[in-house]
Amino acid sequence: MTTASLRGGPEPTARAAVVSAPAPTAERAWWGTHSAQRKIFGYTLLAPAALYVLLLVGAPFLFSLWLAVSDANVGDPVARFIGLENFRAAWEMDTFWIAMRNSVVFLVVAAIFKSLLGTSLAFLLLQNFRGKKLIRGLVVIPFTLPIAISVLSWKWMYDSQFSVINWVLSRLGLIGTYGSDSWPIWLGQPHLALAACIAVNVWRTFPFSAIVLLAGFTSVPLEVIDAAKVDGCSFFQRFRHVVVPMIFPILMIGLLFDTVFTLSDLSVVYLLTQGGPGNASKILPVLAYQIGIQAGNLGRGAAIALFLVPLLLPALFLVLRNLKRREY
Amino acid sequence: MATQRTTRQKETRRHLLIYAGLTPFVLIAVFPIYWMLITAFKQEPDLYRMGNIPFWFNLPPTLKNFSILFYQTHFGDWIINTMTISAWVALITLLTAVPAGYALARLRLPGAENIGIAIFMTYLVPGIILFLPLSRVVATLGLQDSWWALVLVYPTFTIPFCTWLMMGFFKTVPMEMEEAARVDGCGQLGAFLRVVLPVSVPGVLTSVIFAFTLSMQDFLYGLAFVSPGDQKPVPVGVPTELIRGDVYFWGSLMGAALLVGLPVAVLYNFFLDRFIQGITGGVVK
Missing domain, CATH: 1.10.3720.10 (MetI-like)
Incomplete structure (x- = not known):
């Protein structure tokens, strides 16, 4: 033993020996134990899914960040870094701000209507009555139809001349006949086009709101409500202080999923109006598609799509927090 | 007897109220599908006659629309x-x-x-x-x-x-x-x-x-x-x-x-x- 080792612990080589000496056995033990096998087995089973998601969601997301700061376009495979130029260009584009405003209006107005309709429907479906299953099955059809398909039906109902909606309104005397000033052309008039698109979104998603709420209501144990009743709470007190706090997490998740789906969906607007007339119903996803794919300006398109991120981020954050609470 | 009848009446009233509340929802949800269905089987001139009631066939139903779909488009593909x-x-x-x-x-x-x-x-x-x-x-x-x-x-x-x-x-x-x-x-x-x-x-x-x-x-x-x-x-x-x-x-x-x-x-x-x-x-x- 050297003096050095007496004063300051083992010499470097000796120290290494001390650390590494048990290592082979530990390693053998690590490989050999039941739990280690389990881990290797587990990560092997996990790998394909994790890789797929990393390669085709994670990497493309990072790639979209790169596209947004490059001058990539369809014709020219070599993209150069151009800094924040795409964001600046979007920022200075009138259409971008119209699309941004329309997106926010779309989201908020649709959310108000679908929560009103969804809540009333959920309260009705909460009751016990005959034929409940059948009625529930019918009411959720809008949500279960493939979206591009149901939009077609609406396009026909919004037809400029043979709209069935106008036929009914006209027979009721609410509007004039075809050709008169009061005959609405749903998809052709600036102030109606966005409203018509919002209506389709509300039609499609109010059953979703209702079912999510219903799932929340039925998760509140009856005993809790009875206990509150015994304690002398009125209906509204019970609702406000017992039911709402208990279903709040699921309510948030439903709302946030809806936010993500509504903000990022282009099919309704694209198929009904292509964002027109003019830019009256243009929303961010449609603009990103038109610039990125139709005009071939990948960089600019990616930058516009990324402007959705700040709108989506609070939603993602809240979902994450709620998922963490999931019980096992 | 009397109480039995009133409970049954009450139950019927409750059902009627619920159905009345649900009717508009069902109508809104199902109408576009009904509209697809009836349009798909209508002859073309029948679609464009605004004088008639559009909710039912004014001309005999037809399968022509489907044959167009399968024989003249890529629908099958x-x-x-x-x-x-x-x-x-x-x-x-x-x-x-x-x-x-x-x-x-x-x-x-x-x-x-x-x-x-x-x-x-x-x-x-x-x-x-x-x-x-x-x-x-x-x-x-x-x-x-x-x-x-x-x-x-x-x-x-x-x-x-x-x-x-x-x-x-x-x-x-x-x-x-x-x-x-x-x-x-x-x-x-x-x-x-x-x-x-x-x-x-x-x-x-x-x-x-x-x-x-x-x-x-x-x-x-x-x-x-x-x-x-x-x-x-x-x-x-x-x-x-x-x-x-x-x-x-x-x-x-x-x-x-x-x-x-x-x-x-x-x-x-x-x-x-x-x-x-x-x-x-x-x-x-």
């Missing part, structure tokens, strides 16, 4: 494309999501919970952010303008969702089953394949259904990656190819919508509660 795409997507999803769900739910891996959440979160990354970079990926692989592009990208949302679904499902299978299998001399893989998987058939089937219905809900990827008319899946082909300029063949369009939409809607309907459970992530027990 689209159905085959969709079926083939869905089969591949379901296969890829099963081969990846089922083992992943099992690993995350049962094998007590360090960080399993966070990995599970991370995978599920990717379900929330919207296509509108991914489609431009993915179009580059698709082009690099030489898959542009073929439905194989969709086989590649659809699992980006079916894998996260189905992994999450299978995680929840495997948690409900009793641990003792595996332990018993291990005692009987099964290896880890054996226990998974021969004991846990057979009792998880309902969960696996649910995943297949979602691989199918979620693929049918896509429009953006199909629109952006596949342009040749005969390569499109049905939900993209119908709205983009059957409309030529300003000419709308409403009868055939609605016929196509009906043939595609109804089976999906019915199938999805049966599994809707699973979908809701899936996305609310077990907040509802």
Whole structure:
């Protein structure tokens, strides 16, 4: 033993020996134990899914960040870094701000209507009555139809001349006949086009709101409500202080999923109006598609799509927090 | 007697009130589907007679719209494309999501919970952010303008969702089953394949259904990656190819919508509660 080792612990080589000496056995033990096998087995089973998601969601997301700061376009495979130029260009584009405003209006107005309709429907479906299953099955059809398909039906109902909606309104005397000033052309008039698109979104998603709420209501144990009743709470007190706090997490998740789906969906607007007339119903996803794919300006398109991120981020954050609470 | 009658009257009144409340919802929800149905079987002149009541046939019903659909458009191709795409997507999803769900739910891996959440979160990354970079990926692989592009990208949302679904499902299978299998001399893989998987058939089937219905809900990827008319899946082909300029063949369009939409809607309907459970992530027990 050297003096050095007496004063300051083992010499470097000796120290290494001390650390590494048990290592082979530990390693053998690590490989050999039941739990280690389990881990290797587990990560092997996990790998394909994790890789797929990393390669085709994670990497493309990072790639979209790169596209947004490059001058990539369809014709020219070599993209150069151009800094924040795409964001600046979007920022200075009138259409971008119209699309941004329309997106926010779309989201908020649709959310108000679908929560009103969804809540009333959920309260009705909460009751016990005959034929409940059948009625529930019918009411959720809008949500279960493939979206591009149901939009077609609406396009026909919004037809400029043979709209069935106008036929009914006209027979009721609410509007004039075809050709008169009061005959609405749903998809052709600036102030109606966005409203018509919002209506389709509300039609499609109010059953979703209702079912999510219903799932929340039925998760509140009856005993809790009875206990509150015994304690002398009125209906509204019970609702406000017992039911709402208990279903709040699921309510948030439903709302946030809806936010993500509504903000990022282009099919309704694209198929009904292509964002027109003019830019009256243009929303961010449609603009990103038109610039990125139709005009071939990948960089600019990616930058516009990324402007959705700040709108989506609070939603993602809240979902994450709620998922963490999931019980096992 | 009297009280019995009043309770029955009360019950009837309650039912009537509920039905009255539900009627507008059912009407709003179902009318567009009814409108598809009646339009699909109408003769063309019948669609454009505003003098008549449009809710029923004013001329005898016809199957002409469907024959146009099958003989003069790519509708048949689209159905085959969709079926083939869905089969591949379901296969890829099963081969990846089922083992992943099992690993995350049962094998007590360090960080399993966070990995599970991370995978599920990717379900929330919207296509509108991914489609431009993915179009580059698709082009690099030489898959542009073929439905194989969709086989590649659809699992980006079916894998996260189905992994999450299978995680929840495997948690409900009793641990003792595996332990018993291990005692009987099964290896880890054996226990998974021969004991846990057979009792998880309902969960696996649910995943297949979602691989199918979620693929049918896509429009953006199909629109952006596949342009040749005969390569499109049905939900993209119908709205983009059957409309030529300003000419709308409403009868055939609605016929196509009906043939595609109804089976999906019915199938999805049966599994809707699973979908809701899936996305609310077990907040509802």
